[in-house]
Amino acid sequence: METAETIARPCVIEMQDAAISSPHSPDALEIEGVNWRVSLDDYWVVGARPGSGKSSLLAVAAGLQRPARGTHRLFGQETAALHEHELARERLRVGLVFEMGGRLFSHLTVAENIALPLRYHRDWPEEEVQARVAAVLELAGIAHLAAHTPARVVRALQPRVGLARALALNPEALLLDNPLAGLDPRHARWWLDFLAALAAGHEFFERRRMTLVVAGDDLRPWMEQGRQFALVKDRRWLPLGGREAAAACMEPLLRELLAAEFATE
Amino acid sequence: MQERHPTWFTKLPEARAILESPLPRSYLNFAGTWLLNFMDTLRGLMAFGLITLGVAVTKAGVARRVVRPLIRAQVYRAGVRLLPMITFLGVALGLIIIGQTVALLTQVGAHSLIGTVMVTVLVREIGPLLTALLVLARIGTATVVELGTARALGEVEALEALAIDPVRYLVVPRMIGLAASVFALTVYLILISLVSGYLFAFIQDVPLRPGEYFNQLAAALRWEDFVLLALKTIGFGLMLAVVTCFQGLARALRIEEVPHATTRAVVHAVVACVLLDALFIVVYLLI
Numbered sequence: 058m059e060t061a062e063t064i065a066r067p068c069v070i071e072m073q074d075a076a077i078s079s080p081h082s083p084d085a086l087e088i089e090g091v092n093w094r095v096s097l098d099d100y101w102v103v104g105a106r107p108g109s110g111k112s113s114l115l116a117v118a119a120g121l122q123r124p125a126r127g128t129h130r131l132f133g134q135e136t137a138a139l140h141e142h143e144l145a146r147e148r149l150r151v152g153l154v155f156e157m158g159g160r161l162f163s164h165l166t167v168a169e170n171i172a173l174p175l176r177y178h179r180d181w182p183e184e185e186v187q188a189r190v191a192a193v194l195e196l197a198g199i200a201h202l203a204a205h206t207p208a209r210v211v212r213a214l215q216p217r218v219g220l221a222r223a224l225a226l227n228p229e230a231l232l233l234d235n236p237l238a239g240l241d242p243r244h245a246r247w248w249l250d251f252l253a254a255l256a257a258g259h260e261f262f263e264r265r266r267m268t269l270v271v272a273g274d275d276l277r278p279w280m281e282q283g284r285q286f287a288l289v290k291d292r293r294w295l296p297l298g299g300r301e302a303a304a305a306c307m308e309p310l311l312r313e314l315l316a317a318e319f320a321t322e
Numbered sequence: 323m324q325e326r327h328p329t330w331f332t333k334l335p336e337a338r339a340i341l342e343s344p345l346p347r348s349y350l351n352f353a354g355t356w357l358l359n360f361m362d363t364l365r366g367l368m369a370f371g372l373i374t375l376g377v378a379v380t381k382a383g384v385a386r387r388v389v390r391p392l393i394r395a396q397v398y399r400a401g402v403r404l405l406p407m408i409t410f411l412g413v414a415l416g417l418i419i420i421g422q423t424v425a426l427l428t429q430v431g432a433h434s435l436i437g438t439v440m441v442t443v444l445v446r447e448i449g450p451l452l453t454a455l456l457v458l459a460r461i462g463t464a465t466v467v468e469l470g471t472a473r474a475l476g477e478v479e480a481l482e483a484l485a486i487d488p489v490r491y492l493v494v495p496r497m498i499g500l501a502a503s504v505f506a507l508t509v510y511l512i513l514i515s516l517v518s519g520y521l522f523a524f525i526q527d528v529p530l531r532p533g534e535y536f537n538q539l540a541a542a543l544r545w546e547d548f549v550l551l552a553l554k555t556i557g558f559g560l561m562l563a564v565v566t567c568f569q570g571l572a573r574a575l576r577i578e579e580v581p582h583a584t585t586r587a588v589v590h591a592v593v594a595c596v597l598l599d600a601l602f603i604v605v606y607l608l609i
Contacts, residue, residue: 145485151485160480174484
């Protein structure tokens with residue numbers, strides 16, 4: 058039943074036999090043999106050890122970086138064949154939240170960070186931009202930080218600015234790179250609840266369910282949330298299937314990322 | 323060095339053999355490596371410059387609302403904020419060089435040459451070059467650090483993730499801002515040093531009336547001087563922007579490589595400006 062459902066839903070991101078290289082050394086492959094299909098409304102959780110190429114994988118998935126080999130499609134269109142402005146248009150339908158503080162533009166205030174893509178891409182009047190920025194800041198719970206520069210924002214709240222910036226343009230899918238890294242339980246809870254609300258259809262987005270991809274090196278918080286699971290192990294792509302299949306899986310890396318091995322020892 | 327910045331030629335097996343060969347050959351190889359590096363940089367710079375020009379022309383209408391304030395900010399930063407420094411330099415230049423030259427020429431009775439010497443030295447050569455070097459020192463270096471840091475911290479990728487063209491957002495405003503600033507500042511520098519030079523000569527009791535001085539200057543200036551001054555200073559501004567942005571953006575820098583990129587950019591920018599200057603000497607000799 059699940060396979061039939063997967064085929065019926067339109068494809069958001071698709072990779073076929075893709076190899077992912079690191080942006081710093083394009084010759085070194087980080088992950089090989091990625092056969093991955095993210096359909097509309099999916100909630101993927103990708104687990105991997107730190108430094109195993111999660112960020113590069115998400116960069117390729119979002120269309121920022123070309124795969125070293127194989128094909129990559131965004132919304133059914135092959136990205137290698139797209140013209141620059143067509144690719145830019147497709148890329149805007151996918152939001153990407155970077156890890157470690159969200160890579161904010163350090164010379165702009167929080168509000169300007171969020172307004173930048175709106176001013177660049179939308180022909181809206183200034184009041185409308187301001188209203189949208191205020192609404193997104195409110196959504197991320199950081200309205201009081203609007204006038205601060207990113208360096209003055211508490212570290213735990215910086216990723217939320219990145220989240221707000223990615224959501225400002227109303228994307229259809231959201232990719233998150235290790236969003237819970239270094240967060241205390243209270244902030245981690247906020248993220249989990251917020252992402253669960255997005256996946257179920259947040260009222261801010263008119264109850265439209267958002268396609269989510271989360272990459273992380275600690276899978277404990279995600280096992281109850283994610284609907285599809287995969288691992289990157291020894292530079293290979295390893296799909297695990299749905300939640301039940303992942304929970305029953307005895308793969309040692311999965312046990313490690315769930316910190317189950319420490320518990321049994 | 324070679325390991326950290328592998329370029330197309332260091333990947334060739336022949337080139338590797340040459341680079342790793344023992345001492346006697348390595349002196350020659352040093353020159354060869356330098357030349358190959360130079361050619362590689364030149365190729366990269368030209369490609370980057372052409373891409374930027376292409377983006378500046380083809381995407382001229384894209385996101386004006388974002389880019390216009392950036393251009394204004396660059397003109398303010400590279401132009402307006404540099405005015406006090408340019409004034410200081412112009413006065414110093416006037417006192418040190420112009421004043422002394424005027425005094426010397428008057429002593430030997432070569433009054434009639436004053437205009438020609440001023441125009442040749444100041445309008446054609448020292449004015450544009452000095453301004454370009456000052457803008458490089460004040461703004462060019464800051465540009466490399468800013469862009470290099472932005473690149474190293476992944477802000478450039480963040481721009482791309484938001485489908486914002488980094489060349490349009492980061493490079494084009496700097497190119498326009500620096501070209502406009504170097505042009506305007508050169509004009510200020512020349513005017514200030516011509517006036518302050520005359521003041522110095524006046525203090526030294528040189529028998530030269532202001533009217534005579536400015537008449538000579540006007541006589542020595544040809545219409546080509548105005549056109550070429552504009553072309554040259556705009557060329558310097560574009561060159562500075564392309565070299566500094568190239569060093570900051572073109573490679574995937576790590577944060578510890580930013581200082582290195584900055585010093586490299588200064589060297590390249592100085593060489594580029596002098597080469598462009600040499601090109602203009604040929605033009606001046608031809609007309």
